[in-house]
Amino acid sequence: MLELAFFYMFAGLAVVSALGVVLTSNTIHSVMFLIFCFFNAAGLFFLLDAEFIGIILILIYVGAVMVLFMFVVMMLEVNFAKLREGMLQYLPLGGMIALALFIEIIAATGSGVFSPEGIPDPGHAAQSVNNTVEIGKLLYTRYLLGFEIAAIILLVALVGSIVLTLRTRKDVKYQNISRQVNVRPEDRMHKVKM
């Protein structure tokens, strides 16, 4: 009973904050709503006995990704008036598509495939089951290939972001540190006989 109450609290707040992400025009507020949404999603994972994923969600998404988002949003100067300009023009078409998708998703989820009868409740795991160990075992055996590919994707992301941002600009003055360190006194100072 208590669990059910918690489920409805987390799920309801997640939906409300997700709506907040899209509907607020202030980007900072959007990011804050997104953080709140992640917290609630983490709460749902806790209810499913998936503590590891729940904590990872908070640590990585809230702790790292969202802080980065916040930085980006604060550094970009967003013109809110300009953002709203095209809004009315695209609203009829966008609204129609959104409504159609909404009805379809309601119809699909309401058709009974995803009901508790269709997907039996797995119940709670035993106290001795350690989430981290179990995930580690699966990750390095059954899902090894996916794990390795994900590693290469991370490498590509790293290389890609460096390629796109690191470049020498001709109009900026740089300090050549190795030249500064290697400088000798006799190059700089001349003793002149008076």
Place this chain on the structure above:
Amino acid sequence: MTPLNFPLPNVVPLIPEMFVAVMGMGVLMLDLFLPKERKVIGGYLAILTCIIAGLLTVQIGMAETVSAFYGFFVQDPFSSYAKLLIYAGTALAVILSLDYIKNEFGVGEYYSLMLFAMLGMMIMASAPNFVTLYLGLELMALCTYVLVGFQRDVLRSSEAALKYFILGSLASGILLYGISFLYGVSGSFDFATIGAAIEHSGSGAHFALLLGLVFVLAGLAFKISLAPFHMWTPDAYEGAPTPITAFMSVAPKVAGLVILIRVLADALPALNVEYVTIFSWLAVISMAVGNLAAIAQRNIKRMLAYSTIGHIGFIMLGVIAGTADGYAGVLVYMTIYLFMSMGAFAVIVLMNREGIQGELLDDFAGLSKVRPGYALAMGLYLFSLAGIPFLGGFWAKYVVFMAAIEAGHLYLAIIALLFSVVGAFYYIRVVKYIYFDETRVAFEFVENRLMQATVAVTAVAVVAIGLYPQPVINICKAALGGII
């Protein structure tokens, strides 16, 4: 705690993938030690990698079907043949880059990203499972986003990359959402298991399945730029460095089509009626958008972008047919398209003029008087793309149209025929510029032996396949093992 005990997975089918991954990192490392004027060695290494990977793929054996890594990887004739096409497409695109990219910053990263993109496509071609499919797709997409925006100081390159990235991420999200519905119904990511689960699912699941199908198809249609999910194509093609445009027009399309066929044949055969209806419409829209919008283009890269959209529309006839002939037709079409498209882009890259490559249609005016050899080759590619009989492109169209007619889609074949006549207009218009107009702009031509060889080889291939298509068709039919 018990020690972890598990059988070591069979890594033999993955040897080409592992080799390409190691070489990708190797090129990245080697670049650090090369002086500026010798950075091109990275490019030669990339070409060598494609060739050796091809030999490895053939050596490992193309005939049998082997599943590895707990069913997360499959090697069968279908994937092996697709990989050979991907190697060829990547190697040719690297050859086109050798001269183009030599003065840019980060040459080693460029070739390394191309190899990683190729790795992503290879993984896609061998994916028997939505997890592998998605990871391969993201690996490929991430590399192409960066490569499109590689010329950071060119405004349209950055703009194209940003557009491509945002729309691509949206498409990936849609694909994932669709996969989640299919997973919800079947409880598995494995194509075959999903296929079996759909067979036995009740009518209550039909709507959820349909939604999953639509989202998955929309996500994949974006990757192969099938209209109306093609919006990014003209901008990305125009803004990207020309060798990357050539790369994007062939290799990712092969990977996308192969994985589309695998998803349809293995996971969704029970939804055949639905997806045939969806694809029939998409194919018609694609043919219409591709062939009509291309007429209005003055930039040849944009024109070829719309041409790709049109050709994807034709190729979909093979997928819609859903028979052995249809799927073989898709492979035949991609094989021939590889030569036509790569050849045409090679000529564009060769016509170098201080920062601007022969990009406007006007630039081609009078090419025949300056460089009759290139003019002849370009003419052959364009006639072949238009589907003039007894060139490669004719047989490509013939095979898929016949497959569609035999599968009972006569009306689609007739529409496709009409649009290919419309398409012939804008291809032949370029030929008119080349042969019958006066020269307007003087060009410096890039003198690069490998690139000239590319033009020669692709032109000969287009003619040779046109005169004697049977071997290619037979090879493609043999490559269907594992799918049908």
